[in-house]
Amino acid sequence: MPINWFPGHMHATKKAILERIKEIDVVIEMLDARLPGSSCNPMLAELTAGKPNLKLLNKQDLADPMRTAAWLAHYNALPACKAIGMDASESAPAQRLIAASRELAPNRGGMVKPLRVLICGIPNVGKSTLINTFVSKRATKTGDEAGVTKTEQRISLADDCYLFDTPGMLWPRISVPQSGYNLAASGAVGRAAYDDEEVAFELLGYLKIHYANGVAARYKLDAKTLRSATATDLPDPVVGQDESLDIRQVMAALSDDELLAAIARKRGAVHSGGRINTQKASELVIHDFRTTQFGRATIETPGEHAVWTAAAELADAKRANEKAADKLARRQR
Numbered sequence: 001m002p003i004n005w006f007p008g009h010m011h012a013t014k015k016a017i018l019e020r021i022k023e024i025d026v027v028i029e030m031l032d033a034r035l036p037g038s039s040c041n042p043m044l045a046e047l048t049a050g051k052p053n054l055k056l057l058n059k060q061d062l063a064d065p066m067r068t069a070a071w072l073a074h075y076n077a078l079p080a081c082k083a084i085g086m087d088a089s090e091s092a093p094a095q096r097l098i099a100a101s102r103e104l105a106p107n108r109g110g111m112v113k114p115l116r117v118l119i120c121g122i123p124n125v126g127k128s129t130l131i132n133t134f135v136s137k138r139a140t141k142t143g144d145e146a147g148v149t150k151t152e153q154r155i156s157l158a159d160d161c162y163l164f165d166t167p168g169m170l171w172p173r174i175s176v177p178q179s180g181y182n183l184a185a186s187g188a189v190g191r192a193a194y195d196d197e198e199v200a201f202e203l204l205g206y207l208k209i210h211y212a213n214g215v216a217a218r219y220k221l222d223a224k225t226l227r228s229a230t231a232t233d234l235p236d237p238v239v240g241q242d243e244s245l246d247i248r249q250v251m252a253a254l255s256d257d258e259l260l261a262a263i264a265r266k267r268g269a270v271h272s273g274g275r276i277n278t279q280k281a282s283e284l285v286i287h288d289f290r291t292t293q294f295g296r297a298t299i300e301t302p303g304e305h306a307v308w309t310a311a312a313e314l315a316d317a318k319r320a321n322e323k324a325a326d327k328l329a330r331r332q333r
């Protein structure tokens, strides 16, 4: 998806990380537990020169617990990497962060060799909220605007552990299209940068397969109404069949347009004359996802994200080859 955001403080943040990284022992990357792969900055490994990495899957209260476990196992299997799940209800986040960081840098600690950690993450991932719990007075502001944390600050987590904060950062080009949609759905990207309808269609396309019952419950959709909403010929329900299975089958058979239209009708997102108000319905779906109205949901698995990334790399390589062939052909003319 062409996301047209201004990467904001990207250059300043990059510079701040590069200047600081030499004296850093552990890099904490805050990820959104609903989209861990998509919220993981592909530039970070290069910027942080392979320093041990703690992935903090934040907002786990909004994510699917089984999938969070799968993502934690995925990251914990990587070298020099550890992952923990977290959310704003955590009673002692600093202690868990320090403990996990110490495991990654066991030779650091004590007044002579204090443990120095750097924290980074995409906008809106919950970094200011977490950091507010570390400081007695509210030194950082939380809010909806991408990049509220503006200046780097050093926070003492323990007598021998310092945390360096960095502003929320996205990267210049999101080459994995599904990651663009997922980042937009999560609220990491400013509204002006994406198309609500495109994002809602993609989101619904995923949710109707993986969280069909949550979507049906939210909009009070039943299999009978949905059957009448689709042009596809669906088999009649089997007598005695579990209703939740039936709704999953019907939902999977509906096109994304048909499903959005069914939702719009249920929620009164229609223009006078009965035409579906796709914009309003799309905003509704995105809002409902962000506020867990479909239940706790994670919109990618490690396997899916790996497939998306491989496909994007292939597409990039193909584009580069075509460009090179074009250039050569022009030179030969």
Ligand code: G4P
Pocket: 058, 059, 060, 061, 062, 086, 087, 088, 089, 121, 122, 123, 124, 125, 126, 127, 128, 129, 130, 141, 142, 143, 144, 145, 146, 147, 148, 149, 168
């Ligand atoms: P940032 O610094 O990374 O940009 O993010 P920030 O802390 O400002 O948090 C962005 C939004 O995410 C805030 O909501 C915040 O309350 C919410 N949030 C942070 N951590 C968690 C978490 O673990 N779970 C859940 N469910 N939400 C979290 P907001 O509506 O934008 O602001 P507010 O009304 O809460 O102030």
